[in-house]
Amino acid sequence: MWLYDVLISPFVEFGFMRRALAGSFALAAAAGPLGVFLVLRRMSLMGDAMAHAILPGVAAGFLLSGLSVGAMALGGVITGLVVALLAGLVSRLTPLREDASFAAFYLVSLGLGVLLVSLKGSNMDLIHVLFGTVLGLGDQALLLVTGTSSVALLVLAIIYRPLVLECLDPLFLRAEGRSGSWVHMLFLVLLVVVLVAGFQVLGTLMVVGIMMLPATAARFWARSASSQMVLAALLGMGECFVGLLLSYYANVPASPAIILVAGITYFLSLACGPQGGLLQRLR
Numbered sequence: 582m583w584l585y586d587v588l589i590s591p592f593v594e595f596g597f598m599r600r601a602l603a604g605s606f607a608l609a610a611a612a613g614p615l616g617v618f619l620v621l622r623r624m625s626l627m628g629d630a631m632a633h634a635i636l637p638g639v640a641a642g643f644l645l646s647g648l649s650v651g652a653m654a655l656g657g658v659i660t661g662l663v664v665a666l667l668a669g670l671v672s673r674l675t676p677l678r679e680d681a682s683f684a685a686f687y688l689v690s691l692g693l694g695v696l697l698v699s700l701k702g703s704n705m706d707l708i709h710v711l712f713g714t715v716l717g718l719g720d721q722a723l724l725l726v727t728g729t730s731s732v733a734l735l736v737l738a739i740i741y742r743p744l745v746l747e748c749l750d751p752l753f754l755r756a757e758g759r760s761g762s763w764v765h766m767l768f769l770v771l772l773v774v775v776l777v778a779g780f781q782v783l784g785t786l787m788v789v790g791i792m793m794l795p796a797t798a799a800r801f802w803a804r805s806a807s808s809q810m811v812l813a814a815l816l817g818m819g820e821c822f823v824g825l826l827l828s829y830y831a832n833v834p835a836s837p838a839i840i841l842v843a844g845i846t847y848f849l850s851l852a853c854g855p856q857g858g859l860l861q862r863l864r
Contacts, residue, residue: 601825608782611814612730617806618744625793628792629687631769632776636694639653662770667682715839729778740767783839791840791843794847798850802856820843821839824839824842825838
């Protein structure tokens with residue numbers, strides 16, 4: 582009974598805890614597999630750049646409609662896709678590499694987004710946008726997260742094989758007469774929409790954590806891409822569960838608690854994982 586009281590009771594007794602758990606589970610289910618592909622493509626820091634790239638659009642939606650989930654989500658999707666397109670064009674038309682162009686746009690976007698939120702909102706509004714409101718998810722936000730994650734997983738399943746080929750052997754894909762550019766662009770679209778949905782849960786600063794930390798941890802436990810995707814989603818869900826409990830009992834903010842639990846899981850995997858972990862290498 583004490584296990585029930587400690588682990589289950591908070592989610593049974595309080596509706597806001599159940600909603601937080603449902604929203605964070607839905608986000609982790611889609612964010613983890615996307616993070617695995619970012620790791621495979623050596624684009625891990627691009628997730629962080631894209632998370633900040635959506636901030637001006639979210640801020641513009643906030644300026645026009647207040648804390649409207651639909652307006653902020655639409656603004657985030659538009660600016661995220663624009664930044665991805667512009668960064669890709671810069672990398673193709675100039676000697677600058679794609680990661681460097683993303684970094685430049687991300688820094689400009691972060692400054693612009695914070696400035697826009699500050700024009701109309703209070704410090705509390707800025708904190709909600711940057712760090713999320715996982716314990717205050719409304720019906721609209723919950724539907725947005727669950728719906729977006731479901732569609733993202735479906736599309737990811739459809740493009741799985743060409744995406745793996747484009748990550749691991751792009752020359753074979755070209756030899757087969759197929760271009761990987763459309764797969765790359767569709768992957769960036771999925772990345773943007775999941776990040777936009779996730780900012781409602783963990784905020785634009787924290788959402789990339791639940792995307793990258795479970796994915797990098799899964800790398801130390803599984804070899805194949807498919808196994809890493811499943812494990813990353815499960816690890817992300819478990820970290821959200823433990824993080825919410827930590828927030829409840831220790832009376833600390835939920836979003837940082839979830840990310841810290843994910844960080845601890847990563848360090849444990851780094852030390853003990855059978856696929857290249859430090860202890861395995863020492864043996």
